[in-house]
Amino acid sequence: MTSSKGATLRDVAAHAGVSIKTASRVLNDDPRVATDTRAAVTASMVTLSYQPDPAARSLRAGRDRTVGVVVESIGDVFVAGLVAQIERVLAEVGYQVLVASSYRERDRERAIVSNFVQRRCAGLIVMPSSHDALQGLPLRDLPVVFVDREGDAPSSQSVVVNDHKLAKEATSHLIAQGHRRIALMSDVLVVDTTRHRHEGYLEALRDAGITPDDRLIRAECIDEPRVFAVLDELLALDAPPTAIFSANTRVSLGIVPALHVAGRTDVAMVAFGDFPMAASLKPAITVIDHSPARIGEVAARTLMARLIESSDQRQGGPVITVPAHLIERGSGEIPAEPPRRKSRNRR
């Protein structure tokens, strides 16, 4: 039945016997409309199953009920969880989500943002490839919320976890099990987040009076093959590490299979970021619960507050820190010196 093109505001106005402007007013909840007129127009809208045209609206009004989300790669598990939550929260208030992946390429990222601005998105949620990723881009006062990493932009806010503190906590946890040779495996150091985790790691070592060993610090784990290679090298050292701190989920997803393949699940490990199956592996993986859902939710609500109330008043400071904590599951509690066959099962 419902065929071809939908009804326009003009049709609604004609059907209700009012001017198009009055219909527009009803549509926009303008108080200056008589009650019965409003009723008539509303009825006509229902009858004609009218739906406003977003393009015309955004062209004229200069804004669109759309939020642009720029992430590193939507295929990443962490990112998917993040976007899911953002989409869920924004859908509640009738906003649509545009997603695009930057693949960490600065130019691509900037092009995406420009495009979103051009599209009159109402706001932006960005997982920036670098602190100054958006520097100098014309943002038209768009509210911007950075996620997972801090970013610079006029009137922006960032939703992050305390990378430094949590990385330190993870490392200290391993130290507490008696480990002194702890490897750090991470992605390259272009993202601030990763840098902060490195610093946390180093500080934990320093506090424990352990001299960092450059051979154990490997910030080159960009893909799975690379992780395998690095791990091979680490295990082949004269003094190999007895524990590993994995600085992000993608790396963890490489380390775990690699350890299993090498048959070296005796090496302790703490992973920054939870992941599917982490609790079911043998040993189960001790993680820093860096929850994408929590971060996404906070980011979306932070943006929403600025979208809806049109209050430039931003809630919370420029940097909002979401809590996270360490979940002991086994891999992080493997002691440095394997117990000398005291008892196989203590319990």
Added chain:
Amino acid sequence: MTSSKGATLRDVAAHAGVSIKTASRVLNDDPRVATDTRAAVTASMVTLSYQPDPAARSLRAGRDRTVGVVVESIGDVFVAGLVAQIERVLAEVGYQVLVASSYRERDRERAIVSNFVQRRCAGLIVMPSSHDALQGLPLRDLPVVFVDREGDAPSSQSVVVNDHKLAKEATSHLIAQGHRRIALMSDVLVVDTTRHRHEGYLEALRDAGITPDDRLIRAECIDEPRVFAVLDELLALDAPPTAIFSANTRVSLGIVPALHVAGRTDVAMVAFGDFPMAASLKPAITVIDHSPARIGEVAARTLMARLIESSDQRQGGPVITVPAHLIERGSGEIPAEPPRRKSRNRR
């Protein structure tokens, strides 16, 4: 420097000393423009760093370089992989991706589609909650590609795997290991895909002369707690299953931890759909490699073919089947009768 509002086509035209229409022609690669005029306009565009306004464009031209993607839930690993590939392919040709999750609610799904149509998306990629999910919706001849499940819509195509065949293959694989009591765990039977997998399972049993046991067929595994409960019940049966066929990834992600917690990793298992870590578990999980990337890629290219060439000529039939195969990893090769301590390590 670059401030506030961007340049409009009028500005470009003025700067190049031509009419706005000529500038428009250059923008749209209309051949009817003199070479030097074109050069001048292009130069002006660069100088003013002109970017076309998508809203105005889509309003006038009736189409937008945007593809609407409707999925069940963007947070799902399978879905995330799918969307990532779609986005990647479409970005190559300058299309933006709008995503929305239906959470399998029909009304929501239909509302999303209507909205996308209203937005003048150039095309739609839909993971439909049911075969007739889009029935009767005004689609304006939009090219629609259904993914992972077949769907009905005028001039649509579907990109799927052969669920029936693959489920049968998985089940037969378990039968070949000597199993006769094979449980089937799946999501509820609202989606065709799931139904086809059930049929494949049943056919494999029938072919092997095994009578299906209703107590082993559990199509109620909608979330993780439910999976745990069902598994408990199954294992508590008088004649418990010796093998499990998991009909989708979400269910697998529940079964694996449940088996580990119950200490019953001696139960054989084949999972429909690969997932992170599947190869690193003990035992590693034998899966049907139902690859989201492959499906996403094919779906995106199928849609692209119709977007770009504006040829209504659709390539491929209404249903495009993407190949998939069984990957033996261990869990699916656990024999029905555990070997009677012949030798611990054969090699």
Added chain:
DNA sequence: GCAGTTGATGACAACGATGACATGACTCGA
């Protein structure tokens, strides 16, 4: 009973781009 206020409504232009059609300068073949 009248200026001034308020409230409801409408006419019109504009947002930025493109489609239909028109124009004027060529070229070409008979």
Added chain:
DNA sequence: TCGAGTCATGTCATCGTTGTCATCAACTGC
């Protein structure tokens, strides 16, 4: 040499909506 056909370009209206300003009736208070 001229009409037809091509080519490059321009004029104008239009997509569906909203902002600005005008209109006009009813109501206020003195």
